Amino acid sequence: MTRPLLIKNGHLIDPARGLDETGSIFLADxxxxxxxxxxxxxxxxxxxxxxxxxxxxxxxxxxxxLREPGYEEKETIATGTRAAARGGFTTVCCMPNTDPPLDNQATIDYVKSTAASQGAVRVLPIGTITKGGQGRELAEMAEMSEAGAVAFSDDGCWVDDSRLMRQAMEYSQAFNRPVISHCQDAALSEDGQMNEGITATRLGLRGIPAAAEEIAVARDIALAELSGCRLHIAHISTASSVELIRRAKDRGIRISCEVTPHHLTLTEERVMGYDTNAKINPPLRTAGDINALINGLNDGVIDIIATDHAPHTENDKLCEFALAPFGMSGLETALGSLMGLVHDGKLPLGLLISKLTTAPAGIIGPDFGRLGTLKEGAAADITIINPDHEWTVDASQFASKGRNTPLAASHLKGRVMATIYNGKLAYKDASIKAGEAND
Amino acid sequence: MRITPKDEVRPVAGAESQEQPPVWRHRHILDLDDFSAAEIGLVMETSDAMMEILSRPIKKVPTLRGKTIVTLFYEPSTRTRSSFEMAAKNLSADVVNLNAQVSSSVKGECLTDALATLEALGADMVIMRHPMSGAPYVAARRIEASMINAGDGWHAHPTQALLDLYTIRQHKTSLKGLKVVIVGDIKHSRVARSNIWGLTKMGADVTVCCPYTLLPFGLEDTRGIFPEVTVTPDIERALEGADVVMALRLQKERQQSGLLPSIREYARYYQLTEARLAEAKADAIVLHPGPVNEDIEIASGVAHGPQSVINRQVTNGVAVRMALLYLLSGSKRL
Structure with missing residues (x-):
């Protein structure tokens, strides 16, 4: 049995209950x-x-x-959850584009049981919308939901059959799980390597236009209105997507959306020199998009921040740009990147914390425990941050197997110093003093 | 005829001039975006010296004796490869020609393994052509040998652009202020991109002319990340008063991918014909990087006409590539 834990003299912040004061917190059972x-x-x-x-x-x-099952060379549930703990994440929802994909009860069970034995933090698997994530027939969503799937997504692909997507949105409502859409029109983005723009022109790379995302966002908003489904739009990256979602919310449509730390902080120019670690989908966009995304966070159009942590091996990325897979390893740099926005005065600290805690807990709903708050009785999941700690990103020190980050050697200010999951330390920086009360 | 494209290329002789000749600082030749006008001028002057060698009865000097140069081509090419091969052999280098294929199933390791192997075998320079933009950059980061980009995807073809500049310089007194028109598939053209860099650095005014589906995004953008050019879809207007006209090869697959309704319609509106060429200056010259699709992007009468310098481009290509191999080798003797 875990010993109780007293965290004392911290600056306690909980946007869910308006808490912002120095004090202690006691975790037991x-x-x-x-x-x-x-x-x-x-x-x-x-x-x-x-x-x-x-x-x-x-x-x-x-x-x-988290790549498991099937791509264990890129990441495992064990390494991915350790990376999560280092990044301050005590709950991670993992996407189903594994091999085999998480498209049935058995694979959901596999992830849950592996996470229970090897995970450093809570893992909530996301099931596919369609069988195999192929976009042709609905997956067995009810069974997956019963097995513990937290949401449904064909992440990596848009379900481009509008009728099928409508049916998924209707069917999923019976068990109250959100449908998460990766909004990107496939024909318009086919073979695209980076944001369509002047940098792509200079580099001679095929672009992915902003419109590829916006067309998909607009359709999914229409289907959410039609079906009444709780739709969540993954990793929005363009200014016009923010506007589309703003108007939909103004009209009372039930949708939410997320943005990643990298889309809030990095532009397409990171690709210059053909850095395959900056090859990300949706692609890094422009400074104008970043401004719109930050404004969207501040005024509530964008509900949450999610990492889209996408680990790959060094060899996966050590190749011609067009052959490299999309994605960056993001769990361990998320907070440091985001704190840059706080230090620059672009995002209030309390709001940032709510976008990482209370707000995603609201999307997940109450079925997976009382998460994302410091209320008494809530899960004993705590993150301790030094907002001013300056550090240099050294990917070779990542807990994640994925060292694919365009932030290598970047200086960040703000770091997770300890992470407590279920009342126990899941990660602790060497500088943090921890001991027994009787010492 | 010798010309000085920019003053700093060749300092005015005399006691008052303290300027040094430009220093060659490139270990690789990947694109012209990191070349200064002075460096391009140095390539031009060195090419003049190579032209002199090519005019000798025995066109061979021992400059690169004992050096191994590998041509690594992931895409078929006859003229670029043979031009490099002749250039290398004229300088007495040993040349190894390798054909390779891009395989996405063994990606990454494939390219880097090939390069590691070449280096282990003792390659001093690698001349690479690759269908994917940026591949020579990945390669250059991994090897000690000098890398010469012989064309990568849509991105760059710096030696072609340099030979085009050299050819223009042979016929015009200065590149500065020249109106150069590039007609054709700009979007997919590495020749166009490298020429835009080279020409604008030398002070030429570049106009590109193509249907909008073959225009790369934001080329007319003035934010400075890519050199500013004038864009028009109207070929008559584009050619008005031109000093230099460059036609680009049109790939047949542009029709299949829906960028053009038909090759026939393209030819009707964008072919460089005698009548259209009359809009240009009377002494305008016509270039084409080859191979030519006669009567598609260029009328055969123009390709073989008095204003065409297409064959001169081929001859000059050997001299310019000799100059580049020489400059990269760091050799002091010719």
């Missing part, structure tokens, strides 16, 4: 027992001194790729 000051725990317990550090609910990543 996998729950938050109490929050505040002046109380002394009754029994033997461990202590973490969080003086000068921010203490918030553990982050929730609604969108990552």
């Amino acid at each position: 996998g729950r938050i027992a109490w929050v505040g000051g002046g109380k002394t725990p009754p029994t033997d317990y461990n202590i973490i001194d969080a003086g000068g550090l921010i203490v918030c609910a553990g982050f929730i990543d609604l969108h990552c790729h």
Whole structure:
């Protein structure tokens, strides 16, 4: 049985309950027992001194790729969840484009049982919308939902058959799981390598126009309105997508959307020199898009931040640009990247924390525990942050097998110092003092 | 006829001039975007010296004796490869020709393994053609040998652009202020991209002319990441007052991929014909990187006409490539 844990003297922030004060928090039996000051725990317990550090609910990543089963050379549930813990994430929702894909109860069970035995944090698998993620027939969503699928997505591909997507949106409502859409028109983006723009012209690379995303966003909004489905749009990347979603929300359509740390901080110019680690889908866009995405976060059009952590091996990326797979390893740099926006005055700290905690918990819903808050009785998932810690990204030190990051050697300010999952330390920086109360 | 494209290329002789001749600082030749006008000028002057060698009865000098040069072609090519091969042999280098294929199933390792092997075998320079943009950049980061880009995807073909510049310079007193019109499939053309870099660096005014489906995104954009050019889909207007006209090869698959309704319609509106060429200056010259689709992008009468310098391009290509091999080798003697 896990010893209780007292985290003392931290700067407690919980946007869900308007908490923003220095105090202590006591974890016992996998729950938050109490929050505040002046109380002394009754029994033997461990202590973490969080003086000068921010203490918030553990982050929730609604969108990552753990690659298991099938691509264990890129990542496993064991390594991916350790990367998550280092990044402050205590819950990760993993996408189903594995081999075999998570398109039935058995594969969902496999991920859950592997995560239970090897995972460092909570893993909530996402099932496919269609069998094999092939976009032709509905997958057995009800059974997957019963097995523990948190949502449904054919991530990596858009379900381009509008009738099938409508049916998926209708069918999924019976068990109240969101459908997550990777919005990208396949014909318009076919063979595209990066954002369509002047940088692509210069590099001689086929572009993926912003319109490929916006066409898909517009259709899915229309289908969400038609079906009443709880639609979540993955990794939006363009200014016009923000506007489409803004108008849809103004009209009362039930949709939510996410943005990644890299789409908030990096532009297409990262591809110059043919850096395959900057080859990401949707592609890195322009400074104008970044501004619109930051504004969208601030005014609530964009609900959450998700990493789209997409690990690949060095060999996968060590090749001609057109042959390299899309994606970057993002769990371990997410907070540092995002804190740059906070330090630059573009995003309030409380809002950033809510986009990583309360807001994704709201999309997941109550069926997977009380997540994303420091309320008493909630899951004992805590992230401790030093907002001012400056560090240099060294991909060779990642817990993730994926060292594919365009941020290698970048200087970031803000770092996760400890992550507590289910009342236990899942990650701790060497500088953090932890010990037993009786020492 | 010798010309000086930019003042800094050849400092005015005399006691007051403190300028040094431009220093060659390239280990690889990947594109012209990182060439200065002075460096392009140095290539031009070195090519003049190579032309002199090519005019001798025995066109061979020992400059690169004992050096191994590999041509690694992932795409078929007759003229570029033989031009490089002749250039290398004229300089007494040993030449190994390799054909390779891109395989996406063993991607990555394939390219880097090939290069590691070549280097282990002692290649001093690798001349690479590849159907994918940026492949020579990936290669250059991995090897010690000098890498010469002989064409990568849609991206760059720097030695072609340099030989085009050299050919223009043979016929015009200066590149500065010349109106150069590039007609054809700009979007998929590495020749056009490298020429835009080279020509604009030398002060020429570049106009591109094509149907909008063959125009790369944002070419007319003035933000400075890519050199500014004038764009028009109207060939008569484009050719008005031109000093130099460059026609590009049209690939037949552009029709299949829906970029053009038909090759016939393209030829009707964009073929460089005698009548259209009359819009250009009377002494305008006509270039084409080859191979020519006669009576598609260029009328055969123009390709073989008095204003055509297409064959001169081929001859000059050997001299320019000799100059580049010489400059890359760091050799001091010719």
